[in-house]
Amino acid sequence: MLDWTDDFLGPGVEAAPLGRGQHGDTGTLIRFAPHRPAAGSAPGVGPQPPGALLYVHGWSDYFFNQELMHFATARGYRFYALDLPEHGRSLTAGEMPGFVGSADHYLESVGAAVEAVREDSGAPPVLMGHSTGGLAAALYAQRHEHRLAGVVLSSPWLVAHGGAATGRLLEAALRPAAMRWPRGRLPLPARGYFWRAVAKEAGGEWELREDLRPRNAFPVRLGWLHGVLEGQRMLRTGPRLRLPVLLLASTTSDTGLVWREHMRERDAVLSIAPMRRAAAGLCDDLDEALVEGGLHDVLLSSGAVRAEAYARLGRWLDGLRATAGATPSQS
Numbered sequence: 514m515l516d517w518t519d520d521f522l523g524p525g526v527e528a529a530p531l532g533r534g535q536h537g538d539t540g541t542l543i544r545f546a547p548h549r550p551a552a553g554s555a556p557g558v559g560p561q562p563p564g565a566l567l568y569v570h571g572w573s574d575y576f577f578n579q580e581l582m583h584f585a586t587a588r589g590y591r592f593y594a595l596d597l598p599e600h601g602r603s604l605t606a607g608e609m610p611g612f613v614g615s616a617d618h619y620l621e622s623v624g625a626a627v628e629a630v631r632e633d634s635g636a637p638p639v640l641m642g643h644s645t646g647g648l649a650a651a652l653y654a655q656r657h658e659h660r661l662a663g664v665v666l667s668s669p670w671l672v673a674h675g676g677a678a679t680g681r682l683l684e685a686a687l688r689p690a691a692m693r694w695p696r697g698r699l700p701l702p703a704r705g706y707f708w709r710a711v712a713k714e715a716g717g718e719w720e721l722r723e724d725l726r727p728r729n730a731f732p733v734r735l736g737w738l739h740g741v742l743e744g745q746r747m748l749r750t751g752p753r754l755r756l757p758v759l760l761l762a763s764t765t766s767d768t769g770l771v772w773r774e775h776m777r778e779r780d781a782v783l784s785i786a787p788m789r790r791a792a793a794g795l796c797d798d799l800d801e802a803l804v805e806g807g808l809h810d811v812l813l814s815s816g817a818v819r820a821e822a823y824a825r826l827g828r829w830l831d832g833l834r835a836t837a838g839a840t841p842s843q844s
Contacts, residue, residue: 515542515629520602522579528602531625536618539625541602544633545582545592564662564834565634566590567626571644571670571810573611573730575601577721581812584823588830591634595626597646601725611731614695616744619649620656627653627660639833641665643810644782648744651795654758655751663757663833665826668783668809671791672745674768684742687735695736703729706781711813716777719813748795757836758796759829761822762788763807763814778818782809800829 515529525547531539566585570576576594585592596602597619599612613619623640630638639662642650647669654664673680690697708728711717766780767773785803792799802825804811806818814822 515633517544522577526579526582528596529629530603531622531629534621534625536615536621538598538603538605539622540598540600541596542626542629543576543594543596543602545586547586563636564590565630565636565638566592566830567630567638567640568592568594569623569626569640569642569646569650570594570597570600571646573600573726574643575722575725577719578812580819584827588827589834590639590830591636593626593630593634593638595622595646597622597649604725609696609732609734610727612696612734612737613740614736615740616652616747618740619645619744620652623649623653624657627657631660637662639663639665639830641667642669643667644670645741647671648741648748651748651754652744652751654754654756655748658754658756661756662837663759664754665759665761665829666792667811668762668780669760669788669792670741670745670783671748671795672787673742674784676787677745677749677791680742680745684739684746687739687742691735691739695734695739697735699733699735699738701733705729706776707809710777710781710808711810717813718815748791754796755798757798757833758792758800759826760789760792760799760801760803761811761826762801762803763809763811764803764805777808778806778815780807780809802826802829 517527517529520526520528520543526545528541528543530541575596582592599608599610604610637660640650647666648671650664654661705728709715711719712721713719762785763780766785767776768784804818804822808814811822812819
């Protein structure tokens with residue numbers, strides 16, 4: 514049983530550490546249970562939605578999107594989110610923020626969250642992953658698709674910048690140093706473009722906690738980057754996904770090194786075309802929801818863009834529910 518406590522996001526939101534696994538800490542699970550008594554109060558749980566949706570954030574991030582959790586609940590899904598190891602609520606004093614040193618550690622963290630959600634909700638979840646979380650979600654689905662109802666890939670980092678060939682070269686080049694100095698820091702320029710596009714104090718709409726999410730992202734370390742490239746290779750060489758998958762992303766991207774104001778309406782982190790090719794090469798049952806004006810995280814875009822994204826996500830979830838029957842399978 515998890516040790517749930519009230520979360521800083523407010524009433525109905527609780528968080529619990531998932532404990533340690535073979536590769537280290539497995540992160541923190543967040544749940545939104547508006548019909549459930551507050552943590553520590555008397556039992557007497559009210560009716561709960563029949564499905565479950567588990568969200569996994571991207572690198573250097575944490576879960577804060579209350580709009581998403583209310584949307585999922587209204588759509589008939591109990592909502593959960595995972596703060597990955599050394600991210601957000603899972604940050605540990607004395608450790609290295611953002612450091613998840615291997616694809617296997619990502620898999621272990623997502624696996625622990627999926628099993629906790631299945632036990633708590635009684636339903637196989639729809640697994641939704643953003644960016645690096647999308648890579649982790651796809652890797653997990655390759656290996657355990659029978660544990661899931663479906664997958665939503667939100668601007669997933671499925672392939673290296675420059676494509677699969679570049680990824681193979683980078684992984685091979687980094688491997689010796691990553692094995693010897695996994696926590697060694699790569700001297701890469703800081704790019705705070707995503708923070709600049711979404712943070713309220715920079716002209717966006719979202720209140721972000723800088724103690725949980727830095728402006729310029731965490732330092733890039735050898736072991737972490739090698740683990741991402743390793744995961745992308747594992748994804749390319751693994752089996753195709755047969756369960757329903759939705760790709761949710763912007764229509765356009767600009768990953769240039771100089772900030773431009775139009776980056777408030779584009780993906781400024783990942784390129785869309787290789788992302789789409791990688792998703793099409795991975796999935797047998799793929800739907801796309803490409804939203805004009807979307808940011809890297811489409812669900813943090815401007816209000817009108819978010820409304821379109823949620824409408825398309827909602828239709829896909831409704832179709833998934835209709836295909837599976839009134840209540841998702843619990844196989």
